[in-house]
Amino acid sequence: MNKNTTNQKQTQKPRTPIVTVLGHVDHGKTTLLDSIRDTRVQAREAGGITQATGSSKIKTKEGKSITFIDTPGHAAFNKMRERGANVADIAVLVVAANDGVKPQTQEALRYILDVKVPFIVAITKIDLPSISIEKAKSQLTKDGVKFEGEGGDTPVVLVSGKTGKGIDELLEMINLLAEVNDVSEDTAKNLEGYIIETNIDKSGPVVSMVIKNGTLNVGDEIVSDGQQAKVRAIFDSESSSVKSIGSGEGVLVLGFKDLPSVGSKVVGYGNVSVNQTSKANEGKSAENEEADINIILKAKSNGSLEAILANLPEGVNVVSSGVGDVTESDLFLAKSIEDKLIFVFEAKVPTNISKLAATEDVTIERFDIVYKLFERLSELIKSEEEIILGEANILTTFPFNSKKVAGCKISKGRIDKSDTLILMRDEDVLGKVKITSMKKVKSDIQNAKEGEELGIIFAPQLDFKPGDVLISVRN
Numbered sequence: 182m183n184k185n186t187t188n189q190k191q192t193q194k195p196r197t198p199i200v201t202v203l204g205h206v207d208h209g210k211t212t213l214l215d216s217i218r219d220t221r222v223q224a225r226e227a228g229g230i231t232q233a234t235g236s237s238k239i240k241t242k243e244g245k246s247i248t249f250i251d252t253p254g255h256a257a258f259n260k261m262r263e264r265g266a267n268v269a270d271i272a273v274l275v276v277a278a279n280d281g282v283k284p285q286t287q288e289a290l291r292y293i294l295d296v297k298v299p300f301i302v303a304i305t306k307i308d309l310p311s312i313s314i315e316k317a318k319s320q321l322t323k324d325g326v327k328f329e330g331e332g333g334d335t336p337v338v339l340v341s342g343k344t345g346k347g348i349d350e351l352l353e354m355i356n357l358l359a360e361v362n363d364v365s366e367d368t369a370k371n372l373e374g375y376i377i378e379t380n381i382d383k384s385g386p387v388v389s390m391v392i393k394n395g396t397l398n399v400g401d402e403i404v405s406d407g408q409q410a411k412v413r414a415i416f417d418s419e420s421s422s423v424k425s426i427g428s429g430e431g432v433l434v435l436g437f438k439d440l441p442s443v444g445s446k447v448v449g450y451g452n453v454s455v456n457q458t459s460k461a462n463e464g465k466s467a468e469n470e471e472a473d474i475n476i477i478l479k480a481k482s483n484g485s486l487e488a489i490l491a492n493l494p495e496g497v498n499v500v501s502s503g504v505g506d507v508t509e510s511d512l513f514l515a516k517s518i519e520d521k522l523i524f525v526f527e528a529k530v531p532t533n534i535s536k537l538a539a540t541e542d543v544t545i546e547r548f549d550i551v552y553k554l555f556e557r558l559s560e561l562i563k564s565e566e567e568i569i570l571g572e573a574n575i576l577t578t579f580p581f582n583s584k585k586v587a588g589c590k591i592s593k594g595r596i597d598k599s600d601t602l603i604l605m606r607d608e609d610v611l612g613k614v615k616i617t618s619m620k621k622v623k624s625d626i627q628n629a630k631e632g633e634e635l636g637i638i639f640a641p642q643l644d645f646k647p648g649d650v651l652i653s654v655r656n
């Protein structure tokens with residue numbers, strides 16, 4: 182054994198494992214952690230779903246610690262799952278026994294297999310009557326899991342977050358995996374942490390991070406994502422203020438002036454080795470007239486802001502986005518855009534701002550549940566989209582009483598004399614017109630249906646020719 186290796190061994194010390202819980206929405210991740218922590222987080226969550234990444238530390242009956250990171254299972258939060266898998270020493274893939282493998286189970290498994298993090302499959306909700314453990318296992322095998330006893334080394338534990346069954350076994354298994362995989366810190370190495378969530382509250386930017394190596398002290402100068410901070414306060418997983426904290430812990434840190442992006446590495450100032458990139462999620466873009474709606478978006482945390490931005494329905498343009506409560510400047514920016522609309526996710530709308538919004542004719546819509554926000558956006562887009570009532574092709578043109586008549590055939594729907602028509606040439610809109618005369622052969626008509634031929638005189642006359650199309654729309 183050479184000298185270097187010996188030194189390395191001497192500085193290596195086992196530490197509390199950081200364990201990320203991943204899986205499909207509503208499969209019971211938070212309930213399982215509640216049961217482990219003996220708290221009641223799930224019952225307090227808006228819409229009963231997790232929409233942020235948070236960490237918590239527990240002690241097993243044998244006195245060993247584990248730091249858990251809960252992640253959301255909703256499809257929109259894929260980044261949070263990916264980062265959760267990245268920072269984990271060990272992952273727990275939760276699958277509900279009554280529901281089996283679902284899209285976000287498979288997505289979480291892909292992240293786990295990509296970063297090659299050791300993991301345990303926890304099949305939960307085993308207290309329910311109609312369950313199929315074997316089906317869940319064989320689906321997972323198809324997706325690349327190699328179970329213990331079946332040629333691989335992935336353990337499976339059967340649990341219930343409701344009855345607490347199997348939880349001791351799960352915790353034992355986590356500790357065993359931590360030992361086997363040598364989860365440790367290197368005391369000769371510097372601070373290494375990862376940002377798991379950020380938000381802004383009364384005391385300014387709050388950064389939630391896990392420490393994988395070294396010690397973090399109040400007064401330390403740290404850097405993440407190009408953002409420097411002198412650590413003002415540290416809160417441990419029990420929300421107690423501490424002066425100093427070691428690796429294997431999840432903490433909240435105050436002292437950043439601006440928010441580093443979620444997922445970034447944290448190092449001591451002077452030990453910067455990561456690319457210093459600018460903040461990922463806060464940004465401004467111009468109002469887009471092609472978009473169905475233009476909005477300003479505010480969210481309580483960077484992770485959820487990122488999730489929303491990545492999953493916006495087509496047709497939504499975000500003119501400006503940011504983390505934190507709605508401010509006067511958001512309001513004035515909203516006033517300058519056509520839709521005058523601010524969407525808020527979990528962040529606060531101060532009373533003076535909502536009063537001001539009413540007088541400035543700005544609409545603020547606030548949501549606590551991410552899919553409700555998406556539903557509302559889709560609803561707004563739909564109401565913006567024009568519904569086509571009828572379409573006519575101009576086949577020929579001829580003069581009548583010094584006017585030009587469009588000889589048309591209705592190709593779709595119907596056209597009423599009272600309709601407003603849009604004159605199109607290929608993809609180009611030439612203008613909007615009203616019908617002044619509508620005739621079939623020589624008789625005046627009030628409407629015409631698909632397949633019928635007719636002559637239309639409209640105003641303004643515009644410069645139309647055979648091949649152009651008239652479309653009747655309802656807004």
Ligand SMILES: Nc1nc2c(ncn2[C@@H]2O[C@H](COP(=O)(O)OP(=O)(O)OP(=O)(O)O)[C@@H](O)[C@H]2O)c(=O)[nH]1
Binds near residue numbers: 207209231342343
């Ligand atoms: N019967 C039974 N119900 C459970 C169990 N675990 C969770 N549930 C129920 O399943 C629903 C979803 O549970 P959550 O813990 O919120 O699921 P989750 O995976 O954290 O969901 P997201 O965070 O939204 O992805 C809740 O209604 C729970 O009460 C279990 O072991 N048994």
Ligand SMILES: [Mg+2]
Binds near residue numbers: 210230231252253254
């Ligand atoms: Mg949850």
